Amino acid sequence: MGTLARAFADALGLLWNMEPALVEAVVLTLQVTLIALVIALVIGVPIGAAIGLTRHLPGRWLIVPLIYTGMGLPPVTVGLFTYLVLSNQGPLGGLGWLFTPAGMIVAQTIIAFPLVVGLTMAAVQGVDPNLPVQMLSLGATRRQVATVTLLEARVGVTAAVVAAYGAIISEVGAVMLVGGNIEGETRVLTTAIVLETRKGNFALAMALGIILLTLAFVTNFAFHRLQVHQGVR
Amino acid sequence: MTSAYELADVRHCYGDRCVVDIPTLEVLQGEILGLVGPSGAGKSTLLRLLDFLETPTDGHLTYGGTRIDGDVSLADRRDVTTVFQRPMLLKRSVAANVRIGRRLRGLDTKDRGTEMWLDRLGLTDLADAPARTLSAGEAQRVALARALVVEPSVLLLDEPTGNLDPYNVGLLEEIVRTENAERGTTIVIVTHDVFQARRLADRTGLMVSGRVIELAETKGFFSTPQQPQTAAFLRGDLLI
Numbered sequence: 207m208g209t210l211a212r213a214f215a216d217a218l219g220l221l222w223n224m225e226p227a228l229v230e231a232v233v234l235t236l237q238v239t240l241i242a243l244v245i246a247l248v249i250g251v252p253i254g255a256a257i258g259l260t261r262h263l264p265g266r267w268l269i270v271p272l273i274y275t276g277m278g279l280p281p282v283t284v285g286l287f288t289y290l291v292l293s294n295q296g297p298l299g300g301l302g303w304l305f306t307p308a309g310m311i312v313a314q315t316i317i318a319f320p321l322v323v324g325l326t327m328a329a330v331q332g333v334d335p336n337l338p339v340q341m342l343s344l345g346a347t348r349r350q351v352a353t354v355t356l357l358e359a360r361v362g363v364t365a366a367v368v369a370a371y372g373a374i375i376s377e378v379g380a381v382m383l384v385g386g387n388i389e390g391e392t393r394v395l396t397t398a399i400v401l402e403t404r405k406g407n408f409a410l411a412m413a414l415g416i417i418l419l420t421l422a423f424v425t426n427f428a429f430h431r432l433q434v435h436q437g438v439r
Numbered sequence: 440m441t442s443a444y445e446l447a448d449v450r451h452c453y454g455d456r457c458v459v460d461i462p463t464l465e466v467l468q469g470e471i472l473g474l475v476g477p478s479g480a481g482k483s484t485l486l487r488l489l490d491f492l493e494t495p496t497d498g499h500l501t502y503g504g505t506r507i508d509g510d511v512s513l514a515d516r517r518d519v520t521t522v523f524q525r526p527m528l529l530k531r532s533v534a535a536n537v538r539i540g541r542r543l544r545g546l547d548t549k550d551r552g553t554e555m556w557l558d559r560l561g562l563t564d565l566a567d568a569p570a571r572t573l574s575a576g577e578a579q580r581v582a583l584a585r586a587l588v589v590e591p592s593v594l595l596l597d598e599p600t601g602n603l604d605p606y607n608v609g610l611l612e613e614i615v616r617t618e619n620a621e622r623g624t625t626i627v628i629v630t631h632d633v634f635q636a637r638r639l640a641d642r643t644g645l646m647v648s649g650r651v652i653e654l655a656e657t658k659g660f661f662s663t664p665q666q667p668q669t670a671a672f673l674r675g676d677l678l679i
Contacts, residue, residue: 334527336523336527337529339492339527340521340523340527341539341543342516343490343520343521344520344539344543344585344586344589345513345516345540345543346543347513350543354529358529358530
């Protein structure tokens with residue numbers, strides 16, 4: 207208990223002093239997480255909505271289980287796959303993205319994408335199927351029907367954002383493999399925690415953990431406010 | 440009188456089962472046409488065909504003198520709208536629901552029409568209320584306001600007062616009657632309440648098993664039905 211309490215007290219000290227190593231890890235974590243999240247959303251939300259809205263989708267019997275499997279992909283496998291693709295001998299080795307934030311973003315996007323698609327699809331399917339009919343009757347184009355349905359499913363779509371964000375900000379395995387945990391370049395909060403714990407720097411690891419939890423909480427708090435607000439209107 | 444719709448040999452089938460089978464039917468411009476009949480008679484499917492939500496399997500439909508083949512123009516689609524038995528409101532405010540038709544058309548949503556319709560349907564005080572908090576009657580009033588705010592040429596009503604109390608039934612019927620008289624809006628109302636057809640419709644038709652058995656001036660339809668099935672239906676006998 208003594209170690210834990212001391213580590214916690216020292217962690218607060220480090221936070222108070224805004225240690226440069228901390229700040230760097232925080233900035234990079236947010237960069238990688240948010241960019242990957244935005245890419246996954248931009249591609250995943252329309253695809254999820256399209257699958258959810260298309261009643262007679264050929265191959266649905268295969269597509270849907272594949273998406274569900276993707277939602278539970280072990281991040282470390284994604285890391286391994288991305289590593290091989292981005293390594294010098296890999297098909298995308300020429301990009302030189304291995305051990306860079308860009309490579310980490312690729313891995314995180316792959317992890318977030320099925321979550322976004324699957325949960326958006328489920329949210330859209332939860333909307334009463336008579337709503338699109340009513341919107342068509344009111345003069346909506348196909349595209350407008352999709353937009354209105356997606357907005358109607360907004361609470362569920364926000365849940366997709368939350369799940370994807372949570373999965374990638376807290377993820378270690380893939381960013382460790384693909385990023386390499388290089389200080390000042392590819393070290394994010396989670397990989398830093400692993401390293402500092404192994405080195406016995408419990409205070410620093412604890413400080414990093416507190417920041418990680420705070421980031422997750424603050425963002426989710428904001429998402430929740432958004433959901434509450436949406437539920438009313 | 441010119442016709443709003445003309446149907447020629449229109450059939451709508453699912454496999455071998457034809458839910459609508461109408462050799463000929465004319466809906467006159469500016470009339471209120473009532474359609475009565477037992478459930479499963481194909482009344483709702485007919486309305487969906489008139490709203491261009493479905494394409495007939497066979498035959499063809501003429502709207503406003505234009506024969507509809509395959510794709511319907513957006514302008515024609517936006518000329519017609521339906522109020523269904525269940526109002527299907529968006530999880531937004533009452534006012535936002537009433538405005539949705541104008542929004543979909545890219546029209547100004549701060550217009551006086553929205554306010555006017557909220558007022559006429561007694562919804563002004565509820566304008567900012569979330570639609571999900573409304574009673575059934577209020578919700579159906581929102582659905583009617585939402586339909587009328589886009590000034591449709593044809594208003595289709597599918598059991599619009601199916602589960603409403605007499606006060607709301609009276610209010611909705613009055614609005615429909617006024618809309619028809621003042622703007623000349625063509626109205627087709629499907630109802631299994633024969634009294635509602637008698638109160639509202641200029642002409643009334645009986646549909647059974649996908650066919651229009653009899654269609655006549657409302658007065659004659661009720662006083663001197665020509666078909667035995669009509670007489671039986673009006674007596675309250677069960678038709679299959």
